[in-house]
Structure formats: structure tokens, C-alpha cells
Amino acid sequence: MVDQTASLERVTAIAVEHHTALDQAARLVHAIAWTGGGASAFAELLTGQRATLRMALSESISLFSGTPELATDIPPTPRPRGTFAGFSRDVLPTLAGELCAAARNLLEIAGFLREELSVAGKSDRPARVIADIGLWSGEQAGRLRDRLVRLPPGRILPAALAAYWMFGDHAGDEAGAGPLLARVSAGDPAAVHSLLGLQHRCADPGLGGRVSAWWTMQPPKTRMTSLGLPGFGGLHGLPGAVRDSANREFLQVETGLLTHDLHRLGASVMWQSDRDLPRSWDRVNVQLKRLETIRSAMTPVPGYPDPMLLGFDVAGQGRLTVSWGDPDTAQTTVILVHGLNTGLSGAMASITRAQLLWRQASTMAGTRVSCVTWDGYDAPLVDFGAFSPDRNADLGGQALTAFCLGLRAAHTPSRSARNVLIGHGDGALTVHRALAGGAGLADDVIIIDHGDGDWRPESAALRDVATIVNGSGPR
Numbered sequence: 001m002v003d004q005t006a007s008l009e010r011v012t013a014i015a016v017e018h019h020t021a022l023d024q025a026a027r028l029v030h031a032i033a034w035t036g037g038g039a040s041a042f043a044e045l046l047t048g049q050r051a052t053l054r055m056a057l058s059e060s061i062s063l064f065s066g067t068p069e070l071a072t073d074i075p076p077t078p079r080p081r082g083t084f085a086g087f088s089r090d091v092l093p094t095l096a097g098e099l100c101a102a103a104r105n106l107l108e109i110a111g112f113l114r115e116e117l118s119v120a121g122k123s124d125r126p127a128r129v130i131a132d133i134g135l136w137s138g139e140q141a142g143r144l145r146d147r148l149v150r151l152p153p154g155r156i157l158p159a160a161l162a163a164y165w166m167f168g169d170h171a172g173d174e175a176g177a178g179p180l181l182a183r184v185s186a187g188d189p190a191a192v193h194s195l196l197g198l199q200h201r202c203a204d205p206g207l208g209g210r211v212s213a214w215w216t217m218q219p220p221k222t223r224m225t226s227l228g229l230p231g232f233g234g235l236h237g238l239p240g241a242v243r244d245s246a247n248r249e250f251l252q253v254e255t256g257l258l259t260h261d262l263h264r265l266g267a268s269v270m271w272q273s274d275r276d277l278p279r280s281w282d283r284v285n286v287q288l289k290r291l292e293t294i295r296s297a298m299t300p301v302p303g304y305p306d307p308m309l310l311g312f313d314v315a316g317q318g319r320l321t322v323s324w325g326d327p328d329t330a331q332t333t334v335i336l337v338h339g340l341n342t343g344l345s346g347a348m349a350s351i352t353r354a355q356l357l358w359r360q361a362s363t364m365a366g367t368r369v370s371c372v373t374w375d376g377y378d379a380p381l382v383d384f385g386a387f388s389p390d391r392n393a394d395l396g397g398q399a400l401t402a403f404c405l406g407l408r409a410a411h412t413p414s415r416s417a418r419n420v421l422i423g424h425g426d427g428a429l430t431v432h433r434a435l436a437g438g439a440g441l442a443d444d445v446i447i448i449d450h451g452d453g454d455w456r457p458e459s460a461a462l463r464d465v466a467t468i469v470n471g472s473g474p475r
Contacts (some may be wrong), residue, residue, distance in 0.1 A: 007120050009066040014109050015057040020049040021105050022137070025098040026074045032087045034079035037163030037206050038171035042140075045170060047074070049133050051104070056133075060113055060126040065279065083443050086156040086413025092148050092166060099141035102186070106134030152216060160209035160237070160409040165217055174203035181214045184232075187225045192232050197238060199406075202398040202437070208406030211237030234311045236406020240328045244308040251294060251312070258288045287314040290344045297322060297351050304355055310372070317378055318344025322351055323401070324358040325370035328410050333370045333419045334361060335407075335442075337400060339426030350375055357422075376403055377430065393426070397433025404441040418443040 026046050033043035060063040079085070147166050150172045151157065164171055175198050182190035195211075195290035198204055210438045215223070215238055226232055230253070233246030291314060300306050304324055325332045334357060338350050354373035362369045377396030404419065411417065421442040423431035428447045435441060 003064070004064055004120070007116055008061065011060050011113065011116060014112065015061055015403050018105055018109050019054050019057050020135075021102045022046065022053060023074065025095055025102060025137075027077075028091055028098060028180050030074060031077045032091055032162050032408055033077070033085055035159035035162040037160075037209060038167030038169060039162045041170040041172065042167040049136065050074075053130060053133050056126040056129040056287055060117065063117065063122045063126075064120070074129065080415060082415035082417065083408055083419045083440060084411040084414045084417045086158050089151070089155050089160050092144060092151075096141045096144040096148065099137045099144070103134045103138035103141060106130050106137065112135060142434050145172040150217065154413075158212060158216075158409065158411075160212040161216060163206065164210045164213035168213070171206065171210075172208045173204075175207070177204050177207050177210050181210065181338070183474050184229065185214075185218065186220050187229065189229045189231075192229045192434060196231055196234055199234075199402045202402045205401070205403055205405060208237035208402065208409040210234050211406070212409035215239070215242070218399070233309070234313075236402055237409040238406075240308050240310060240323060240326050243310050247309040247312060248298070251291060251298075251309070254314070255288070255291050255295075258291065262288060277472055290314040290318050293344055293347055294320060301355065304358065307351075311376060314344065318347075318375075320344055320347050320350075320375050321372065322354065323370050323372040324367065325362075327372060327407055328368040329368055329412050330370035331367035331417050332361060332365050332419070333372065333411075334358075334409060334422060335372045335374050335400075335404065335420070336422045336424065337374050337396075337427035337430050338424050339428070339430075344375075352461055374400065374403060376400065393429035393433050396430035397437060400430055400434040401437050401441060408440075420444045420446065422446045422448065424448045 009465040026043075029039070029043040029046050033040045110127045113130065114124045114127035117127060144166065151161065151165075177195065177198060180191045180195050180198075184195070195207070199207055204210070218226070227242070227246050228249070230250060232238075233243040237244075238246075294309070294312050294314075297320070298307050298309055305326070308323040308326065309321075310323055310327075311319065320321060336354055336357065338348070350373040354371045358369060358371035361371060377399045378392055404421070406420065419442045421431050421434075421444070423429075423445070425448070431445060431447070435445065
């Protein structure tokens with residue numbers, strides 16, 4: 001006959017000794033769970049496995065006697081300060097080691113419990129559950145170690161690498177960005193177009209992080225293929241220098257294609273009576289002039305850093321995003337969002353503002369500064385007094401959110417670097433929509449109105465987070 005008391009003592013001793021097997025791993029994961037994406041999902045999954053382990057150990061004891069209280073909470077770890085904060089590489093090998101040690105211990109005690117329960121004629125279900133957790137822990141440790149050796153050098157790494165590379169298998173992907181990036185790796189231009197659509201709608205808030213992690217881990221050959229795809233430089237999350245290079249090349253290609261179309265349409269207008277041809281010729285001619293405007297805007301200016309072309313589009317009313325200073329390494333990144341009647345028609349005025357802002361901010365800060373003029377949406381146009389700034393601001397807020405998240409993902413990890421959003425005029429509405437839709441987009445917000453103090457109700461909420469400037473100064 002089995003001595004139930006002796007079995008209870010042995011099983012209880014195992015539970016007391018090993019119920020914390022996943023605690024240290026859980027603490028380590030929770031320390032980087034703020035990076036989002038797969039890291040957050042893995043932290044939740046590991047917490048669930050830890051709870052399941054404790055229930056299985058409690059169940060094994062309850063088969064002989066009462067169930068002990070084994071549960072203890074893991075205190076949450078707050079997100080580090082700084083919009084561009086990274087995570088310590090040292091966490092990863094320690095985490096892999098903890099999971100590997102847990103796997104060995106759990107498989108060992110699962111075997112002991114299976115034998116103990118079998119001899120006593122009890123169900124071995126708790127032992128099987130613990131064995132499954134041990135196997136899972138070993139698999140996760142192996143994956144982490146395989147990916148760890150492929151990480152780029154550096155003790156502090158970008159948050160995107162934790163969210164979408166180290167724990168990428170656990171990141172949700174409802175928008176289907178992962179397969180699209182795989183198609184981009186294969187050189188599919190249609191995939192870039194689809195990604196730009198997701199980006200402009202902010203259909204996947206993690207897209208900038210995904211793109212950043214994807215680009216970082218791509219081999220050189222794949223990078224060269226991707227750089228030549230039309231519109232590739234418009235993807236947020238890519239390094240600023242990469243975007244600038246890809247966009248300048250795309251600018252040249254677009255100029256050549258549109259020039260060819262203009263000559264072809266010009267010849268057709270002379271010989272054909274199609275009434276749509278003159279309109280097509282005018283459209284292409286306008287787009288060519290816009291490309292010329294962009295080329296002029298990209299001309300280096302003495303005393304200023306070379307401008308970086310972060311995005312452009314000559315369709316519609318046109319879009320243009322230019323940075324003075326590298327936004328990936330700047331200690332202060334300023335994003336200037338304009339309001340009424342902007343777009344490519346007013347591009348030079350917007351760029352001049354950003355230039356002057358860069359000079360003043362650089363002088364005052366004494367550190368690396370990047371000033372971005374962001375015309376990345378269809379700003380409201382005054383057309384016979386009828387326009388809809390609210391709808392434009394809604395769409396612009398989505399696009400601005402995606403842009404800011406992309407800058408965060410691409411920035412060199414830093415706890416001291418800051419991101420500043422400036423909304424000018426009706427650009428304040430766009431900034432408001434972006435801030436309402438996502439946290440952590442900016443460390444500071446400045447709103448510049450037209451000086452008449454006529455604020456829309458929805459903009460008034462910005463008073464809690466913004467320095468509001470009118471003709472008489474801050475208020």
C-alpha cells in the first residue's frame with residue numbers, strides 16, 4: 001500500500017522548490033514587453049504558462065491533500081522614459097538561459113511526478129502539463145538563441161528588433177504586412193504599393209517597427225533589390241539615409257517616365273481629336289513641374305545640412321516630406337505640420353520655415369537637431385470658401401501617426417532624444433487627431449494659431465499637452 005503521507009510530502013517539496021521556475025524569465029520578458037508587438041504577446045503567453053505551471057503543481061498536491069497557495073504576482077515594469085528608448089541586449093541571452101534551465105528542471109520533475117502519481121494510482125495529467133511547459137520553454141530558448149546570434153552589434157538595440165524580430169513569431173498581423181514584406185524581399189513592386197496604402201491609413205500601428213526590423217535583418221543583396229522598387233523610400237521605419245537615397249533615385253525615374261509621356265501626348269494632341277488628350281497633357285505637365293520643384297528643394301544650402309528627401313507624391317495636390325538634419329541620430333527631432341493651402345504648390349515656403357527652424361533650434365539646443373517639414377496628407381484647400389478641414393485632419397492624423405511611429409522605429413536608441421510636434425494653423429487639427437489616436441508620438445507639442453484666438457472645441461483639449469503660441473507669444 002502506498003504511503004499517502006510520504007507521497008504528499010515529496011510532491012509538496014517539489015512544488016515548493018519549482019513553482020518559481022518561470023518567474024525570472026517572466027520578469028525579464030516584462031522588462032522589455034513595453035516594446036510592443038511580439039514582445040508584449042510573448043510576455044502574456046509566458047505569464048499564462050507560469051500560471052498553468054502553478055495550477056498543475058497545485059493539482060498534483062490536491063490529489064493527495066488540500067491545495068496550497070502558490071501564486072505570487074510579477075510586478076509590472078514601467079516603460080523607460082524617452083520616445084526613442086531602446087532595450088538592453090543583455091536581457092536576451094539571460095532570458096534564453098532562464099528558459100533553457102526551466103525546460104530541464106520542468107522535464108525532470110514531470111518525470112518524477114508521473115512516477116509518483118502512477119504508483120499512487122492517480123491521474124498523471126499534472127505531470128503531462130508540466131512536461132508540455134518544459135518542452136515549450138526549451139523551444140523558445142532555442143529560437144531566441146538562433147536569432148540572438150544574427151542580431152546587429154550594439155548593447156542597446158532598437159525596440160523594433162524585440163517587437164518584430166526576436167519575438168516576431170508572436171506578433172499579430174491582421175493587416176497582412178508580414179507577407180507583403182516577404183514579397184518586397186522578392187522584388188515585388190505591387191507589395192510596396194500595398195504597404196504604402198496600409199501605412200497611409202495607419203491600418204497597422206506596428207508597421208513602422210515591422211519595416212525597421214525587416215530592413216535591419218535583410219541581407220545586402222535583398223536590400224539592393226528593394227531600393228530600386230518604385231515608392232520604396234516612402235516606407236516609414238526605414239533609415240532616413242536609405243529613404244533619401246531611394247527617393248532621389250525614384251525622383252529621377254519618375255522624371256524620365258513623365259518626360260516620355262509628355263512628348264508622346266504632345267505628338268498625339270497634334271494628330272488626334274480625342275478631347276481627353278489635352279487634359280492628360282496638362283496633368284503630366286503639372287506633375288513634371290512638381291518634380292522640378294522637388295529637385296529645387298533638394299538643393300544644398302550653405303550653412304545647413306543637406307536636405308533629406310523622406311517622401312513625395314506628385315499626384316493630387318502633391319505631398320512632400322523633407323528633413324534638415326538626420327532624424328535617426330538627432331537629439332531633437334521637430335516635425336512641422338502645416339495647415340491650409342499647403343502641398344507642393346507651397347512647398348518652398350514650408351521648406352524655408354523648416355530651414356529657419358533648424359538654424360534657430362540648433363543654435364539654442366547646441367546638439368544635433370532635425371527639422372522635418374511634413375506635408376504628408378491632403379491639407380484643406382480654400383476653394384470658393386468651401387472646404388472640409390475636419391475630414392482632412394482625420395485622414396492626416398492617421399498619416400501623421402504612421403510617420404511618427406516610423407521615426408521612432410528608425411531612430412538610434414536614446415533615452416534623452418526628444419520628438420517635438422508643431423501644428424501650424426489648421427495643422428493643429430491634424431496634430432490633435434494624431435495625438436488622440438495614439439500615445440507616445442511626441443515628447444512636446446507646440447500649436448501655432450493664426451493670432452485671432454478662435455479655437456475649435458476639439459483643439460482646446462491640446463491645452464493640457466501643448467504650448468500654444470499666437471501673435472503675442474505662448475499662452
